[in-house]
Amino acid sequence: MTERVLSQRELNRALLARQLLLERARLPLPRAVERMGGIQAQYAPSAYIGLWSRVEGFEREQLTRALERRTLIQATLLRGTIHIVSRRDYWLWAEAIRESRCEWLRRAWPKIAALDLESAGTRLREALRDGPRRRDELVALVGKDEWQGAAVELVRVPPSGTWERRRADLFGLADDWVGPNEADAAAGRALLVSRYLGAFGPARLGDIRSWSGLGRHEVEDVLAALSVRRFRDEQGKELVDLARAPLPDPETAAPPRFIGTWDAILLVHVRRTGVLPEELRPRIFHTKAPQSFNTFLVDGAVAGTWRFDEGRVRLEPLRRLTRAEREELETEAERLSAFHA
Numbered sequence: 001m002t003e004r005v006l007s008q009r010e011l012n013r014a015l016l017a018r019q020l021l022l023e024r025a026r027l028p029l030p031r032a033v034e035r036m037g038g039i040q041a042q043y044a045p046s047a048y049i050g051l052w053s054r055v056e057g058f059e060r061e062q063l064t065r066a067l068e069r070r071t072l073i074q075a076t077l078l079r080g081t082i083h084i085v086s087r088r089d090y091w092l093w094a095e096a097i098r099e100s101r102c103e104w105l106r107r108a109w110p111k112i113a114a115l116d117l118e119s120a121g122t123r124l125r126e127a128l129r130d131g132p133r134r135r136d137e138l139v140a141l142v143g144k145d146e147w148q149g150a151a152v153e154l155v156r157v158p159p160s161g162t163w164e165r166r167r168a169d170l171f172g173l174a175d176d177w178v179g180p181n182e183a184d185a186a187a188g189r190a191l192l193v194s195r196y197l198g199a200f201g202p203a204r205l206g207d208i209r210s211w212s213g214l215g216r217h218e219v220e221d222v223l224a225a226l227s228v229r230r231f232r233d234e235q236g237k238e239l240v241d242l243a244r245a246p247l248p249d250p251e252t253a254a255p256p257r258f259i260g261t262w263d264a265i266l267l268v269h270v271r272r273t274g275v276l277p278e279e280l281r282p283r284i285f286h287t288k289a290p291q292s293f294n295t296f297l298v299d300g301a302v303a304g305t306w307r308f309d310e311g312r313v314r315l316e317p318l319r320r321l322t323r324a325e326r327e328e329l330e331t332e333a334e335r336l337s338a339f340h341a
Contacts, residue, residue: 005232006202006239008274009250012300015273017246018199019265020054021257021297027055029066030086037199037211037264038093039084041074043291044166046260047084052339053257060163060339067158073178074156074168079213080104082156082168089191090174091181094153096188100213105149112149121152125173132157132172153181189214193222194242200270202231202241210269233272254300256329258313258336261291266302276302280318296332298325312337 006014016022019036032055033039041047052058066072073090077083078097085093106113120142127133127141139147153174161168175181192212197203200211208219223240231239241247259265266276266284276284276295280302284292293305296315303325304317313333321329 003230003232003238005234006247007234007250008272009300010247011202011233011239011273012275013248013250013252013254014202014246015200015265015270015275016254016300017248017252018201021265022248022252022254024054024056026057029055029062030071030088033072033084034086034089034195035199037195038077038089040078040262040264040267041082041084041161043261044161044168045163046262048163049258049260049294049336049339050263052336053259064158064162064164067162070177073174074158074161075154075174078211082161087178089195090155090178091183092188092191094174094188095181095183095185096192097213098185100215100218104213109149112145115146115149117146117149117151120146120150124150124152124154128154128171128173128176132170135169135171138171189218190222190225193219194226197228197240197242198245200264201245202229202239202247203269204233204237204239204272207269207272208240211264211267239272254297256325256332257297258306258332259295259297259302261294263292263295266292266295274301283318296329298329306333306336308337308340311341313340 020032025032027035029051032051036054039047039050048060048063051063067074071087072084073087074082074084075090077085077093123142124138127138142150154171155174155177156168157170157172157177159165160170192214193208196208196211205216205219209216227243228240229243231241233239275297284295284302294307295302296304296306298321303319303321304315306313306315313336315329315333
């Protein structure tokens with residue numbers, strides 16, 4: 001059978017639907033975060049803005065409370081970056097990437113990989129036995145290089161890494177904060193691939209690898225066991241997807257949405273969707289701003305940046321806006337200004 005070709009606009013609407021950006025969802029936060037494929041959260045307020053744009057009635061204290069109650073967990077996970085995931089996903093994600101993370105360390109930082117990282121992990125466990133401690137204390141205990149590669153799973157503990165205290169510098173043992181690790185690596189890889197397709201699909205195999213850090217054979221093994229459907233993009237490249245994941249009509253209206261820095265829908269693993277027009281990519285990501293800028297979407301694509309200044313959200317368009325587009329944006333900006341306040 002000839003595989004169906006999906007246009008960029010179809011892929012765009014699929015992404016927006018799965019990212020809860022076509023219509024705000026009424027979901028518990030852990031479920032919303034799972035649907036989003038986790039939240040990349042190097043800058044704490046961006047996680048709050050991401051949820052505000054996606055979850056109906058979201059208020060700032062809800063995320064802080066979820067982190068405090070441990071229904072959401074903040075830790076260094078995919079690609080060595082800070083992510084927020086649900087409690088039930090945490091250990092599965094950690095196990096899924098453990099081997100590839102160790103391999104990456106040996107390849108990228110061989111001098112660190114050659115250190116006694118098991119001993120560093122043991123010392124960190126001992127230091128954290130009585131509860132969370134500051135990053136500076138832990139680095140001083142084991143050394144800067146050992147800290148980067150220590151064989152122990154740590155989580156970031158609130159109030160650090162929240163809107164109220166943005167620096168994520170308080171750490172605890174994952175075994176204590178999340179609970180015992182009973183995860184299986186193969187099950188973790190299956191979940192990770194499913195989470196990616198559910199949040200960002202349909203996708204090329206390389207996109208899954210780019211996001212997850214898993215190897216080609218690991219991804220292929222998971223896909224072989226999953227019930228997937230296959231498509232082609234306009235360049236003829238194969239796309240895979242979950243069997244029952246939504247594929248909205250390409251003419252589905254996409255309301256204006258405000259996006260924070262680091263939002264995953266702007267990163268290279270979703271270039272196929274056109275959310276960030278390629279002519280704008282150098283203006284949103286460059287050496288002086290690797291974290292990107294706050295952006296806003298019009299008709300499912302970045303149309304400008306925004307900033308919160310003197311009590312209000314200010315728009316900085318990167319293309320000409322129609323009167324109707326500006327009016328819709330201003331209404332949404334007023335709501336975001338109230339959220340900030």
